[in-house]
Amino acid sequence: MRLPVVALLSVLLAGCAALPGQGPAAISITAEDIESDNTSAQYAVVPLTQSTVSTVQAYQPVLFGRKFGDVGGGGRAATLGVGDSLAINIWEAAPDGLFSSSAGKSVSIPTVIDQSGFIFIPYAGRIPANGRTVEGLRVAIEERLKGKAIEPQVSVLVEGNESNSVVVVGDVVKPGQYPLSVRGSRILEVVAQAGGAREASYETVVTLKRGRSSGTARFEELIDFPDNNVRLAPGDNVLLSHKPRTYSAFGAVGQTKLVPFKTESVTLAEALAQVGGLKDFFADAGGVFLFRYESADLLRRVRPDLEGRIPGETFPVVYKLNFRQPNAFFMARSMEMRDKDVIYVANHPTAEFGKFLQLIGPLLSNYNAVNRVITN
Structure with a gap:
């Protein structure tokens, strides 16, 4: 009776390498050729240390601000343009002036800058307004009215700044x-x-x-x-x-899934807890990886040796965390997740043997039961 069992065990051992896995082991991610040859690598591997976490958390992403710069206070926003609605107020020094009436010695003229960039003022004609400041237009109107109106005083109010x-x-x-x-x-x-x-x-x-x-x-x-x-x-x-933020978890974790952010900030420790943590008997505590795209400027700070070898404004980075070290738990509490981050937990080298034991466990149990019946 023992011979068939031995034969069966031999077949199962031979097929152990074909057991399904949850992903490459940690040693596959940090292969020596990737670690040492950063010039040809498609990503950069960065061990998560307290110094690295502090640098990442203190970094201020301002790529958006750099791209658009600053147009300056007042600049273009202080000029007039086509479509702007204006109110031109004109005062004269005498009651018998061009713009005087029984109601007073002033008049308010509503106008709109036309498609050619001009406005029309009675007795002053068409005056170019497009591209001028409010003060520049006010002075231009006064100059046109001199010699026609009696000591004219002009104010320009912008009622609709469409341009x-x-x-x-x-x-x-x-x-x-x-x-x-x-x-x-x-x-x-x-x-x-x-x-x-x-x-x-x-x-x-x-x-x-x-x-x-x-x-x-x-x-x-x-x-x-x-x-x-x-x-x-x-x-x-x-x-x-x-656009709600999400992160993904793969490998030897409790649940492989896409997880939405439920709060403003989520740390790496909280992210792992939300997917059930590291999977017992399978996870390699020394092989926890965080994949994301980082600013090239930040990457140069955490990996100064890559200076001059990082193309573009962003670059793929793999952060590695070793939970066999006690301080790793504190670093996981400080490392904040970002949108579209990917967590991968590598398999432990003995995980395949654990799967093998789970597979043959029922067979051995049945064999022992049959053996006891035969013996008795």
Whole structure:
């Protein structure tokens, strides 16, 4: 009776290598050729140390702010343009002037800058207004009226600044066209005029379209890092989109799945807990990996040896955490997750043998039961 069992065990042992796995082992991820040859590697491996975690957490992503820069306070937003509605107020020194009436020695003339960029004022004719400042237009009107009106005094009020406006659409309370203030308006100010975002700030993405250029940032990044809250230019389009953040977990974890962020911040420790933690008998505690795209500037800070060898503004990074070290739990509590992060927990080298024991366990139990019956 023992011979068939021995034969069966031999077959099972031979097929052990064919047992299904949950992914490559930790040694496969950190292969020596990847670690040592950063020039040809498709990603950079960064061990998670306390210094690395501190650098990552302190880093301020301002790629959005750098792309659009600053148009300057007052600049273009202080000039007039086609479509602007104006109120021209004219006063004269005597009651018998051109613009005097029984109601007084002044008149208010409503006008709109036409498609050719001009306005019309009685006795002054057509006056170019497009591209001029309010003060420049006021002086031009006074000059045209000298010798015609009696010591004219002019003021220009902007009632509708259509040419210096931006469009805010998407997931805001009041989408529409909003004028820029004379001092210049920033993204958050215009979004506030539009009633704010409909969804939570940490689930909202801001896209700014300026001419042929466009850029995207998380709404919270405009608040946390003021350099990203850039001044808007006339004609800009601002789109707010509801895009909940998610992360994925693979490998030897309790549950392999896509997990949405339920709070504003989620740490690596919390992310692992939400998928059931590391899987007993299978997980390699020394092979926990976090995959994400990092700013090239940040990567140069955590891996100075890669200076000059990182193409583009972002680069794929694999952070490695060893839970066999006690301080790894503290680092996991400090490392915050980001949208589209991927967690992978490698298999332990003995995991395949554990699967083998689970497979043959019932067979051995049946054999022992039969053997006891035969013996008795």
